[in-house]
Amino acid sequence: MYISKQPKIDYFVGDTLDLSEGRFRVLYDDETETEHNFTDQGVEITGYDSQKTGRQKLQLHYQGQTVEFDVLVSPKAAINDEYLKQEITSAQGRKGTTAYTFADAEKQAALVEKIEAAKAVLENHDASQEAVNQALNDLKQAGTELDGNQRYQTAREELESLLESVIEKDPQSELIAEAEGLLSSQTPTPEAFANLKEELNKKLLVKESHHVGSLEEGETAPTVEALPELVVETETQAFERQERPSGDLLLGERRVVQAGAEGQIRHLIEVDAKGNRTLLQTEVVKEAVAEITEVGTKIESSTQPLDGPKVLEVKKPSLVVEEEVLAYGHEERVNPSLPVGERRLVQVGVAGLRRNLVEIDSEGHRSLKGTEVLKETVTEIVEVGTK
DSSP states (O other): OEEEEOOOOEEETTOOOOOTTOEEEEEOTTSOEEEEETTSTTOEEEOOOTTOOEEEEEEEEETTEEEEEEEEEEOOOOOOOHHHHHHHHHHHHHTTSHHHHTSOHHHHHHHHHHHHHHHHHHHOTTOOHHHHHHHHHHHHHHHHTOOHHHHHHHHHHHHHHHHHHHHHHOTTOHHHHHHHHHHTOSSOOHHHHHHHHHHHHHHHHOOOOOOOSOOOTTOOOOOOOOOOEEEEEEEEEOOOEEEEEEEEEETTOEEEEEOOBOEEEEEEEEEOTTOOEEEEEEEEEEOOBOEEEEEEEEOOOOOOOOSSSOOOOOOOOEEEEEEEEEOOOEEEEEETTSOTTOEEEEEOOBOEEEEEEEEEOTTOOEEEEEEEEEEOOBOEEEEEEOO
């Protein structure tokens, strides 16, 4: 028996013995030869002391035979985690800024995830300098990818444009002071901007009519026109489910790494006196956050020398059930009774849901075996005026 491939041989004090890369060969009297992993069943390793520095001689025992190999245990180097501590403090501070509050929901979730991961590294007394550096880089990257400042600037420009239109139409409107206060606020929120934009849009859509002075003899009072009603409808947006392979998990194991969150879409709809509906504006209030699940692809195999014919062990594929969000379609219909340029929403679109049955073989290859529609999509229908 002899070692054909050395396992990891350099360690620091407190490290766990890593035998994953080790291989050894066994020679039999019939001149056949088999190769085995250090981690195979029936293999025993003795002689390792994780708290003792210096060179250590370890023994591998298998079927009554023994072979030796050396490892070196060095004093543990001091970990420099000061930069990571500073970056955690800085990242937590970002959560109170527009860079975070106006950022895409997935980017917000990514920053929170990296903050928690960095804290876990700090609390792990056995963490290596490499792990500390990786956590630091991941946290910096998550902070850099926050797009809240750009989205805040876009929201400001939209609000300022609406404000100018309202000032021109009604300089005495109470909404002017409210909008100016929000634009100068040190703690603005996306919800406050969305709500105020909705109020300003309503103000601009209202048709105002005034009659100055008293009626002359024979003059009739002006007819009061029924103004259209503005309706705000909120639609829940289903989150997407994503899966990605993970070599750290055993085949068949699943781990949720990011919880899904539903989004919200707000529709501003004008309803006239006859009940006709016209879609005026659609706005994403809250973006959906995809659910991310890691699916294991790691396979643990073992080989045993047999006295008789060697048997090939066949790994059976696993079946995985996945759910997929189906986007709804958009349809436009000509309506000759509506004025040209006018649009009317007659049916709100709804996303569907489909279940997929996927087979994953021992090498991680995926094959679709069947599908089932759990919820049919509903097409969004809009009528377009040609009158």
